[in-house]
Amino acid sequence: MSLNRLQKIISESSLLSRSTAGLVITKGIVKLNRRQAILREKEDPISDHILICGKVLPKKQNHKVILKVGRNRQIRRIGTLLGYPFQGLQRISIVNINSNGLEGGKWRELKTKEWIQIFD
Numbered sequence: 001m002s003l004n005r006l007q008k009i010i011s012e013s014s015l016l017s018r019s020t021a022g023l024v025i026t027k028g029i030v031k032l033n034r035r036q037a038i039l040r041e042k043e044d045p046i047s048d049h050i051l052i053c054g055k056v057l058p059k060k061q062n063h064k065v066i067l068k069v070g071r072n073r074q075i076r077r078i079g080t081l082l083g084y085p086f087q088g089l090q091r092i093s094i095v096n097i098n099s100n101g102l103e104g105g106k107w108r109e110l111k112t113k114e115w116i117q118i119f120d
């Protein structure tokens with residue numbers, strides 16, 4: 001269970017900025033588990049119930065999928081069948097080669113050792 005500050009949870013939902021979230025919390029507009037929320041309080045974004053002006057806060061969820069053998073658009077098709085719309089998809093590794101340190105859209109030359117891992 002990962003606890004985050006309520007302001008961060010609200011801002012990550014794209015509803016309000018973090019500073020505006022802090023203001024609405026201090027004005028008593030935000031409820032957490034049926035009680036008035038307190039500034040700098042930490043919550044679990046998955047299990048805690050957050051209301052802003054009487055409306056439920058939409059929660060973003062990230063899912064990690066590991067495939068041993070991938071087919072064209074397989075992850076997107078499975079997600080669609082299960083009712084999870086995609087906003088982004090990122091390949092983070094192939095064999096033991098990962099994308100650490102690379103910006104989106106950038107590439108690097110593979111080392112000989114890495115080529116061997118791919119074809120082994």
